[in-house]
Amino acid sequence: MDRIFRERMPVGQAKEKFLAAITPITRAEEISIQACPGRVLATHIIAPRNVPHFRRSAMDGYAMKATDTLGASPLNPVMLQLSDVVEEGTCARVGTGQPMPEDADAVMMIEDTMSMGDMIEIRAQLHPGKNVGNIGEDIHKNEILFNKGQLLRACDIGVLASLGIREARVYCKPLVAIIPVGDDLIPLSYTELPPAGKTLESNSLMIGLYVEQWGGIPRYHNIVPVDDAQIEQAIKANLDADLLVVSGGTSVGEKDLVPEVVASLGELLVHGVGLSPGKPTALGRVNNKPVVCMPGYPAAGLVALFVFGRPALRKVANAPDVPDVIVKAQLSSKITSREGYLSYARVILDGSIAHPLMTAGAGILSSIARSQGFVIIPEHVEGYEKASEVDVVLIE
Structure with a gap:
């Protein structure tokens, strides 16, 4: 050669x-979800149940029938009886995430009410379904929750845990x-x-x-x-x-x-x-x-x-490539490069100022340790002048 x-x-x-x-x-393994952050799914994950799996209140307030609030306003309030069950003319106290009473179809925010003993003054009108989380509103049973090839993050693991999923099949x-x-x-x-x-x-x-x-x-x-x-x-x-x-x-x-x-x-x-x-x-x-x-x-x-x-x-690894983390900076001095080469110039960051460091020298590893990133100069550019705004690709 x-x-x-x-x-x-x-x-x-x-x-x-x-x-x-x-x-x-193509090798894959079944591992605990605690070990899954940063791993890549080898199969789809199917939702085993609805989320929520029951009707729930989306607000702190009172569950009621929406028809009981027709015409209600601060100047024309409606009075409802506080009760443990909801029927015509009554309402029940609920908190965010709590199950909805059987016959209730809306929740009045507590800010739009006034308590008067066992009577609740309603000062706004509701429509059916207002402030109510319906069954499967977040996740439907049997839907694809995460696709094969998904890079799992901590928030994704939280979703799996909330569904009772304890293991996932990921690529080795x-x-x-x-x-x-x-x-x-x-x-x-x-x-x-x-x-x-x-x-x-x-x-x-x-x-x-x-x-x-x-x-x-x-x-x-x-x-x-x-x-x-x-x-x-x-x-x-x-x-x-x-x-x-x-x-x-x-x-x-x-x-x-x-x-x-x-x-x-x-x-x-x-x-x-x-x-x-x-x-x-x-x-x-x-x-x-x-x-x-x-x-x-x-x-x-x-x-x-x-x-x-x-x-x-x-x-x-079947993983998506991680995009570079880039910050904008202004050069404190000129950077030169060879035309025809994609050049990686090492720089030290001081706030929004980038100081070039060892822009030549292939064997000087200490310059990498002292720098925070690279200014990447395209092949067709001969360098950047002092005070130029540049993209700095962070090393970590």
């Missing part, structure tokens, strides 16, 4: 091509294999100062934490030396996973072998994208399992993970 990026695929095209090659998982969380590649890497368990030319392998932990945050289960592989046979062995050993993320070995140097190994085992869909930082990103598929090959430089790898890894994981 030629080790020069003769073609650089636009980010949108690369993402579309990669996602089109991903098959979502995807297993994501994380494979670090590099001769310069040493494990995090190393407690001494790393020798010159060696680096603690921290990308795997960062990737794994994001995998958990985005709904997957990370599995960590040992550091793999830069050797095509060992890289191949590591990928083959993890093909039981639903998604593979390889960190490092994706550029065009003599030791960047990962894309070649992916191509030999399956299909290399993309190698080299118009992304800054993150140009060496490679995307492929082996045994129908998607493989994200992200640069080993931390900042570049993180951008590639956000741009390609997150949507890939969400599709594998």
Whole structure:
């Protein structure tokens, strides 16, 4: 394979091509609703009963027959007898959510009444059904409550609990294999100062934490030396996973072998994208399992993970992609970018002001930690001037 990026695929095209090659998982499990927030339904949920399953008052006040209020007004009130049952000329005290008396068809708000011993002065006219919650008004028995593919939220779980549903069938969380590649890497368990030319392998932990945050289960592989046979062995050993993320070995140097190994085992869909930082990103598929090959430089790898890894994981999981959280800000200084690249410029937010930070440098992970978000500069734009209003995509 030629080790020069003769073609650089636009980010949108690369993402579309990669996602089109991903098959979502079909495995599902029945779990307690307490464990369901953030999970994706594998079946429709059908309402087992009506809500409410009885006629109920929607207000604090008095239940009565609507015909007894004809013509009632503050200047022409109607007097009704307070009673435990409702019939012509009587009313009964009710609270919000309480059952309606059998023959009552309306509720007068307490604000529109005046109590006079066991007589109630009615100062407004009602129509039948006013302030009454009818059977099935909220939810009808046998209606589809939530559709297959719904991402469950805490409020959805509350609805399930209110209906007596205690378990739900959801898709299993995807297993994501994380494979670090590099001769310069040493494990995090190393407690001494790393020798010159060696680096603690921290990308795997960062990737794994994001995998958990985005709904997957990370599995960590040992550091793999830069050797095509060992890289191949590591990928083959993890093909039981639903998604593979390889960190490092994706550029065009003599030791960047990962894309070649992916191509030999399956299909290399993309190698080299118009992304800054993150140009060496490679995307492929082996045994129908998607493989994200992200640069080993931390900042570049993180951008590639956000741009390609997150949507890939969400599709594998049958989950809708989570939209970015965006805030408006004004630049404190100019940001430059390379035309033809979708550029992620790191910024620090100070109220409504965005201060550019390390707009170049693919390996400076500390700049990610110090920043709150990215200003994403489109391929056709060469940068933004000082005082420009920009969208800042929050990292978290």
